[in-house]
Amino acid sequence: MPTPPTSAVCFPHMVPALSTTGLTRRFGDFIAVQDVNLTVAPGQFFGFLGPNGAGKSTTIKMLTGLLAPTSGSIQILGLDAIANPIEVKRQIGVVPEGLALFGRLTAAEYLRFVGRMYGLDQATTGTRTTELLEFMGLAGETKKLITDFSHGMQKKLALAAAVIHGPRILFLDEPFEGVDAIASGTLKAMLQGMITRGATIFLTSHVLEIVERLCTHIAIIDRGHLIANGSLEELRAGVQARNPEDNGSIKQTLTLEQIFLSVVGSDPTAVHPEQELSWLG
Numbered sequence: 001m002p003t004p005p006t007s008a009v010c011f012p013h014m015v016p017a018l019s020t021t022g023l024t025r026r027f028g029d030f031i032a033v034q035d036v037n038l039t040v041a042p043g044q045f046f047g048f049l050g051p052n053g054a055g056k057s058t059t060i061k062m063l064t065g066l067l068a069p070t071s072g073s074i075q076i077l078g079l080d081a082i083a084n085p086i087e088v089k090r091q092i093g094v095v096p097e098g099l100a101l102f103g104r105l106t107a108a109e110y111l112r113f114v115g116r117m118y119g120l121d122q123a124t125t126g127t128r129t130t131e132l133l134e135f136m137g138l139a140g141e142t143k144k145l146i147t148d149f150s151h152g153m154q155k156k157l158a159l160a161a162a163v164i165h166g167p168r169i170l171f172l173d174e175p176f177e178g179v180d181a182i183a184s185g186t187l188k189a190m191l192q193g194m195i196t197r198g199a200t201i202f203l204t205s206h207v208l209e210i211v212e213r214l215c216t217h218i219a220i221i222d223r224g225h226l227i228a229n230g231s232l233e234e235l236r237a238g239v240q241a242r243n244p245e246d247n248g249s250i251k252q253t254l255t256l257e258q259i260f261l262s263v264v265g266s267d268p269t270a271v272h273p274e275q276e277l278s279w280l281g
């Protein structure tokens with residue numbers, strides 16, 4: 001089985017799955033994402049990390065056409081995503097931050113609707129709906145409306161809807177949040193299978209153990225700025241270069257969580273465990 005490429009630089013002849021140049025989004029005077037230049041090679045499992053409020057969801061929304069950039073450009077599979085939004089949307093799947101499901105439908109009705117919207121014929125839509133509901137453990141929920149689903153069930157349904165058309169790139173904003181351990185294992189296997197078959201996955205997650213296990217490439221955004229980008233080994237080497245007093249063993253032992261904390265540094269808005277809220281019990 002071929003190993004997925006870890007860096008676009010290794011495959012200069014390939015059209016990147018996605019690339020951005022100077023991607024920027026303002027909300028009034030506030031700059032949520034500033035001058036982000038990213039390249040993701042086809043077949044990469046790409047983890048996009050950052051502290052709360054760093055700009056991850058804003059970036060995903062721009063990459064998937066849910067939010068217009070203030071400036072900059074986005075290429076998806078060689079297409080200008082801003083000029084060709086429909087063509088790009090046919091080739092990508094998205095689980096956005098807010099899930100955006102239709103609460104008054106059942107899961108099967110929703111998947112059939114999404115499948116047909118993507119242009120699948122009725123028979124294919126029906127087969128894939130059945131398979132996906134089975135796969136996600138939702139096949140028994142034939143009568144329940146989506147609005148009455150638990151958060152984890154809604155997340156699984158959103159994932160099913162994001163892949164029903166067989167996208168070449170899958171964008172996932174916190175796919176494992178609220179999903180139980182059994183389903184999480186199933187999802188990881190599904191995502192790995194997609195990568196093996198040549199898809200590209202771009203995900204955000206605060207669960208760094210999962211990102212470390214799955215992702216071949218990682219970028220970190222902080223306060224709107226891209227501050228790290230590379231394979232896990234490259235990020236480790238970067239931390240080591242900034243901490244030359246540490247001996248070579250750091251290279252093997254640094255976890256992604258340690259790398260993340262080292263790269264992001266201390267966040268002045270973070271809660272510090274040494275601070276006490278004395279009025280709390």
Ligand SMILES: Nc1ncnc2c1ncn2[C@@H]1O[C@H](COP(=O)(O)OP(=O)(O)OP(=O)(O)O)[C@@H](O)[C@H]1O
Pocket residue numbers: 027030032050051052053054055056057058059
């Ligand atoms: N519509 C909006 N109007 C004003 N500010 C916004 C809007 N959307 C996002 N922001 C701000 O942009 C910044 C980045 O938000 P974003 O949701 O992209 O962060 P994030 O990295 O996904 O955070 P989290 O990990 O907490 O989900 C935040 O300061 C947020 O308050």
